[in-house]
Amino acid sequence: MGTVAPRIRVVLLAAASLVIASVPFLTDDRYLLKILTFVGLNAIVVAGLALLLGFAGQISMGHAAFFGLGAYTSAYLTTAHEVPWLLAVAAGTLLAATGGLLLALPSLRLKGHYLAMATLGFNEIMSVLFVEMRGITGGNDGLSGIPFPSIGSLVIDSPAAIYILVWAVAALAFVGAANLVRTRPGRAMRALHGSELGALASGVNTVGLKVQVFAVSAALAGLAGALYAHSVGFISPSQFSLEFSILLVAMVVVGGTGSLTGPFIAAVALTLLQYVHALIPGLSKDAAALIQDWEVDISGLVMILTVIFVPGGLAAFLKRRRSGAGVEGEIA
Amino acid sequence: MGSAELLQFAVAGLKNGSIYALVALGFTLVFGSTGIINFAQGEFFMLGGMLAVFFVKLGLPLPLAVVAGVLATAVVGLAFERVALRPRRDSGPLALIIITIGGSMVLRSLSRHAFGGNELSLPAFTEGPSIVVAGAAIERQALWVWGLTIVAVAGLSWLYSKTKFGRSMRACSLSHEASRLMGIDTARIVMVSFGLAAVLGALAGVVVAPLTQTSFNVGARIGLKGFAAAILGGLGNPIAAVVGGLALGLVESMSIAFISSTYKDVIALVLLLVVLFVRPEGILGRATREKV
Numbered sequence: 001m002g003t004v005a006p007r008i009r010v011v012l013l014a015a016a017s018l019v020i021a022s023v024p025f026l027t028d029d030r031y032l033l034k035i036l037t038f039v040g041l042n043a044i045v046v047a048g049l050a051l052l053l054g055f056a057g058q059i060s061m062g063h064a065a066f067f068g069l070g071a072y073t074s075a076y077l078t079t080a081h082e083v084p085w086l087l088a089v090a091a092g093t094l095l096a097a098t099g100g101l102l103l104a105l106p107s108l109r110l111k112g113h114y115l116a117m118a119t120l121g122f123n124e125i126m127s128v129l130f131v132e133m134r135g136i137t138g139g140n141d142g143l144s145g146i147p148f149p150s151i152g153s154l155v156i157d158s159p160a161a162i163y164i165l166v167w168a169v170a171a172l173a174f175v176g177a178a179n180l181v182r183t184r185p186g187r188a189m190r191a192l193h194g195s196e197l198g199a200l201a202s203g204v205n206t207v208g209l210k211v212q213v214f215a216v217s218a219a220l221a222g223l224a225g226a227l228y229a230h231s232v233g234f235i236s237p238s239q240f241s242l243e244f245s246i247l248l249v250a251m252v253v254v255g256g257t258g259s260l261t262g263p264f265i266a267a268v269a270l271t272l273l274q275y276v277h278a279l280i281p282g283l284s285k286d287a288a289a290l291i292q293d294w295e296v297d298i299s300g301l302v303m304i305l306t307v308i309f310v311p312g313g314l315a316a317f318l319k320r321r322r323s324g325a326g327v328e329g330e331i332a
Numbered sequence: 333m334g335s336a337e338l339l340q341f342a343v344a345g346l347k348n349g350s351i352y353a354l355v356a357l358g359f360t361l362v363f364g365s366t367g368i369i370n371f372a373q374g375e376f377f378m379l380g381g382m383l384a385v386f387f388v389k390l391g392l393p394l395p396l397a398v399v400a401g402v403l404a405t406a407v408v409g410l411a412f413e414r415v416a417l418r419p420r421r422d423s424g425p426l427a428l429i430i431i432t433i434g435g436s437m438v439l440r441s442l443s444r445h446a447f448g449g450n451e452l453s454l455p456a457f458t459e460g461p462s463i464v465v466a467g468a469a470i471e472r473q474a475l476w477v478w479g480l481t482i483v484a485v486a487g488l489s490w491l492y493s494k495t496k497f498g499r500s501m502r503a504c505s506l507s508h509e510a511s512r513l514m515g516i517d518t519a520r521i522v523m524v525s526f527g528l529a530a531v532l533g534a535l536a537g538v539v540v541a542p543l544t545q546t547s548f549n550v551g552a553r554i555g556l557k558g559f560a561a562a563i564l565g566g567l568g569n570p571i572a573a574v575v576g577g578l579a580l581g582l583v584e585s586m587s588i589a590f591i592s593s594t595y596k597d598v599i600a601l602v603l604l605l606v607v608l609f610v611r612p613e614g615i616l617g618r619a620t621r622e623k624v
Contacts, residue, residue, distance in 0.1 A: 061433070117369065124552075
């Protein structure tokens, strides 16, 4: 990021924010707003996962489960116990963070591939629990009638209002993450990614750092999940499957390591890929169905090709174009 | 619970355990020669079953279809290594893990395009009623499962200990650099170990398909179970993979017998996490320190 003049960055950032903020004033298409809300929700998860995978170099294949944990917690508390929305969302976020902490404490002492498998196992365990703990989760039928977000007497029930709420949280997540990576913990994370032994030798508490980053990123996934539950009103186990976890990883990989902008762009692109039919008006039904049918293949292939040919992802590509300089962060 | 019933559960456990063992052997083989976990291992299992069904539908006699299914999967395994992994051979584990994750996504999805989203079944290798031993019924297909597992393990042990190729593989698992200096073509070893891992996975997928049916999305969970088995025994050691597989199968079926069938998958996975956390080197493994 340091290669672009700060002024240009500010202008670009302001332009992007303006575009995102002006959407509800330009359209009242409920479906379109809903899709763009999903984009915002995925962006929140990706902000956390980019910290974990792109900066600290730790892979998680369980973020769909944290997303689900947040969604089910908040949905259950508001429907079964009429807990106020804000409190329920906070509980969902906290539970996801705690889950992340409990998973991370033992497994982050392990090497990369063990962690990947541990988180994958966690995702599968949660998938079974979401189905089997019927008393809380409603089993395969899921939970329905989840109330809209509300604070006191203010009910956020229009698609435009929900859109604004989600994107406001996404903006906060990215600002928070951007601040984090610029400060001491961010430098420590990059050191960790570069060489764990080197970081350790330089006085970085690598295990503590990894656990903290993992918990933060699980919390963001839980927060997004809770927001998701209240913006769609219905959740069921299939929405929190391993496929979603892998898609999230794909977003960060394609977006690039050591960057927040890259993963953000990739999150937007790969989320929209699922909804091409609604975005390109002229697209024939058959073409849209074809793209949807091949969406997983496209994501998977793009992920492989990125690692092989552009290891630094979208971010490195942008950087190279702008500065002509070498690539700084790659998946090593 | 009577002894006949208990025996019945033990038979089921050993049957599933053999399948886990075959998948675990695939993990171990690739880990041995490359030091990475192949997240597409479960997809080899899936492809074996699906391709055999496909060849039967083409009109091939069952034995030929089975062999063709296994061989075609081997080709996929070799091609996957050559095309997707070799270009980044010298990168760290994270890049390679991500490539295998992407590979499993693509293989699963391509299989859905090619063979459809339905459950498919393969005829039993030998027709006929189950054999009753001491009150426990054993399906004829289970004998095939055990037979093929024994053949695979024996073949692999022979390859590892008696052939020049096996010695090269073991050398590679110690150090690629040193192996290369000794004149071993490490790239070829890595590619062949992917091919062999694909054969083992496909074999498991083919032989169990008559019992459980198969579909495009069975790979992820069996991959996880096979990995759990490999970890349980101790990653990198073929005998340990078999012990881990059988142990996992028995634990699973005993937990169905005594606890609940609903949570049998959870029990296997919790076991995986516990072993990972408490004793990542496995039951039979020795603790190793990461090389600097």
